[in-house]
Amino acid sequence: MTSAGPTAPTARRSPLLIQLGGLYGIWLREVKRAIRDRGQLIGGISRPILWVLILGIGLNPYFRGEVYGEVTFVVPFTYLQFIFPAVVALNIMFTSVQSAVSVIWDREFGFLREVLVSPMSRGMVLLGKVLGGATVAVFHGCLVLLLARFADVPLTWLDVLKALGLMAMLAFALTSLGVVIANRIRSFEGFGVFSNAVILPLYFTSSSIFPIDPSLSRAQTRVVYPDWLVTIVEYNPLTYAVDALRGVLINYNQFDPRLGIAIMAIFGVVLFAIALFDFRRA
Amino acid sequence: MTGAPNSGSAIHVDALSKRYGRTLALDGVSFDVGDNELFALLGPNGAGKTTLMHILCTILRPDSGVALIGGFDVVKQPLAARRRLGIVFQEPSLDDRLTVHENLNLHGLVFGVPRKLRRQRIEEMLALVELTEWADKRARTLSSGMKRRLEIARALIHDSEIMLLDEPTAGLDAQTRDRIWSYIGRLRNERQITVLVTTHYIEEVEGFDRVCVVDHGKVLALDTPEALKRDCGQQLLRIVPKGEDNRQEILTRYADRLAGEAGESILLTSDDAFVEALLAEYGGRIRSLAIEVPSLETVFLSLTGRELRDQAAGARESTLAFGKRGGEHTR
Numbered sequence: 195m196t197s198a199g200p201t202a203p204t205a206r207r208s209p210l211l212i213q214l215g216g217l218y219g220i221w222l223r224e225v226k227r228a229i230r231d232r233g234q235l236i237g238g239i240s241r242p243i244l245w246v247l248i249l250g251i252g253l254n255p256y257f258r259g260e261v262y263g264e265v266t267f268v269v270p271f272t273y274l275q276f277i278f279p280a281v282v283a284l285n286i287m288f289t290s291v292q293s294a295v296s297v298i299w300d301r302e303f304g305f306l307r308e309v310l311v312s313p314m315s316r317g318m319v320l321l322g323k324v325l326g327g328a329t330v331a332v333f334h335g336c337l338v339l340l341l342a343r344f345a346d347v348p349l350t351w352l353d354v355l356k357a358l359g360l361m362a363m364l365a366f367a368l369t370s371l372g373v374v375i376a377n378r379i380r381s382f383e384g385f386g387v388f389s390n391a392v393i394l395p396l397y398f399t400s401s402s403i404f405p406i407d408p409s410l411s412r413a414q415t416r417v418v419y420p421d422w423l424v425t426i427v428e429y430n431p432l433t434y435a436v437d438a439l440r441g442v443l444i445n446y447n448q449f450d451p452r453l454g455i456a457i458m459a460i461f462g463v464v465l466f467a468i469a470l471f472d473f474r475r476a
Numbered sequence: 477m478t479g480a481p482n483s484g485s486a487i488h489v490d491a492l493s494k495r496y497g498r499t500l501a502l503d504g505v506s507f508d509v510g511d512n513e514l515f516a517l518l519g520p521n522g523a524g525k526t527t528l529m530h531i532l533c534t535i536l537r538p539d540s541g542v543a544l545i546g547g548f549d550v551v552k553q554p555l556a557a558r559r560r561l562g563i564v565f566q567e568p569s570l571d572d573r574l575t576v577h578e579n580l581n582l583h584g585l586v587f588g589v590p591r592k593l594r595r596q597r598i599e600e601m602l603a604l605v606e607l608t609e610w611a612d613k614r615a616r617t618l619s620s621g622m623k624r625r626l627e628i629a630r631a632l633i634h635d636s637e638i639m640l641l642d643e644p645t646a647g648l649d650a651q652t653r654d655r656i657w658s659y660i661g662r663l664r665n666e667r668q669i670t671v672l673v674t675t676h677y678i679e680e681v682e683g684f685d686r687v688c689v690v691d692h693g694k695v696l697a698l699d700t701p702e703a704l705k706r707d708c709g710q711q712l713l714r715i716v717p718k719g720e721d722n723r724q725e726i727l728t729r730y731a732d733r734l735a736g737e738a739g740e741s742i743l744l745t746s747d748d749a750f751v752e753a754l755l756a757e758y759g760g761r762i763r764s765l766a767i768e769v770p771s772l773e774t775v776f777l778s779l780t781g782r783e784l785r786d787q788a789a790g791a792r793e794s795t796l797a798f799g800k801r802g803g804e805h806t807r
Contacts, residue, residue: 211588212587212588213588215585215586215588216585216586216587216588218585219581219582219584219585219586220582220586222582222585223571223574223578223582226573226574226578227571227573227574230573231573303567303568303569303572304565304567304568304569304570305569305570305571307535307565307569308565308569308583309586310535311533311534311535311558311561311563312558312583312586312587313555313558313559313586313587313588314586
């Protein structure tokens with residue numbers, strides 16, 4: 195035991211290098227797993243098609259107001275254009291939470307234990323997991339971007355690059371959220387519970403499928419829409435993320451775009467910190 | 477002692493206790509495992525073996541007591557201890573969606589094994605457990621015996637000096653079990669390695685250097701298999717009386733000799749004179765009688781007063797079953 199013999203090659207490596215290598219390993223595992231999960235991939239492709247092509251095209255004619263016979267859009271965009279950035283967010287949301295929830299399976303099927311007895315720090319294990327999930331989520335978000343031309347959303351490379359940045363932030367925050375939820379769950383009843391209890395309510399109340407008319411004042415808005423709905427939308431952090439994405443993709447903002455970036459950054463850090471706190475304790 | 481390990485024993489356990497609610501899972505367990513030793517923890521399910529294993533592999537904190545792995549305290553220096561450990565858990569912990577090779581590679585990455593050495597080790601270890609041809613198959617396609625072999629290979633990818641195997645052969649057929657023991661034997665010839673195994677298969681520990689019998693969180697005996705048989709091995713008499721009244725009579729008459737009850741049969745400590753005396757008196761009232769010569773089995777019985785019990789399914793198993801039924805996004 196005291197002889198240096200076989201331990202030498204590993205012992206000589208710097209601890210940081212070891213942690214980074216492990217981070218890469220865990221990230222790679224997450225990505226590989228997701229690529230091999232057909233169900234997840236099918237969902238990632240069919241969801242945007244349904245939302246953009248079916249719902250978007252179907253509701254397109256109704257997304258306008260008629261004043262004295264003159265047709266105007268509530269916002270200066272077609273419904274298809276309006277909903278497009280939100281569908282990007284939706285696809286990211288589903289995939290992020292789905293990856294994060296696999297923490298439960300890692301726990302049940304012992305994989306987690308295998309990494310917890312490694313020299314990797316807990317923080318790095320969690321970071322690898324969250325980054326992996328976020329990477330897959332951004333990839334699924336990109337699947338939506340491919341539909342841009344069908345939604346009449348012209349994109350420059352710079353737009354795409356900016357959007358990727360925002361998508362990455364959103365994916366990181368949402369994956370952390372998923373891990374926080376997964377850590378608090380002892381037995382798992384299926385992903386449907388998550389999609390119905392977390393993802394869809396967040397999505398529907400984020401001003402993603404209907405705009406809160408920016409031309410109206412705060413008081414007028416509360417006349418047009420019920421008070422509680424406006425309140426929920428305003429308190430939903432996802433509202434600001436979708437808004438920031440909309441700013442980049444179709445150049446339309448209901449709020450200050452910097453607000454979206456700030457909120458995503460804060461939520462990303464806070465949720466990751468909570469996830470890490472739970473993870474360390476478990 | 478900051479960096480340098482205490483020389484001497486590979487595993488040092490001193491007065492280790494762990495309580496779960498009102499149950500005392502470990503009650504002041506102490507033992508030492510020497511370098512390069514093949515050491516068995518033998519005990520029925522629920523004896524505290526797995527708790528002890530979890531403490532040794534640093535994922536559970538003991539309430540009191542000290543555990544050292546290669547001289548490193550598992551509570552104070554867990555990372556240093558982990559680097560020396562190769563662990564095979566009781567439950568499978570492979571990633572089913574990754575291939576055999578990817579599983580090993582991931583382990584190598586996580587344990588910081590440099591690329592060149594990683595490749596070489598993976599090849600060697602796959603050869604050792606005879607899974608080379610399966611390297612590119614998904615882990616889910618392996619049989620449970622092959623998965624176990626893969627887990628053993630995995631535990632050896634990094635510079636593990638001490639292997640902890642928690643029930644490595646549970647639920648496997650006899651042939652696979654033999655193979656696993658032969659791998660471990662071969663390994664000990666090639667590499668300096670200490671092996672601590674928990675098991676409840678008594679016949680498997682005959683070839684071990686030392687055996688530690690535990691039950692109810694306590695060490696009952698610790699010695700070589702031969703010495704255990706010599707010292708604690710008590711000849712036992714297994715009798716099945718005819719009818720309940722005879723049974724009661726024998727039980728009251730030989731209460732001081734009672735070593736245990738298993739189903740219908742009664743186990744009594746015995747010697748040749750006792751057998752004759754018993755037969756003379758109850759010969760006609762006994763349905764069957766067997767003399768059990770000292771073996772590890774009888775050592776175990778006389779120490780714990782019972783046979784090995786089975787495990788009940790808990791909440792974990794039911795969630796696992798959900799996954800196996802095809803629960804979403806599991807594998």
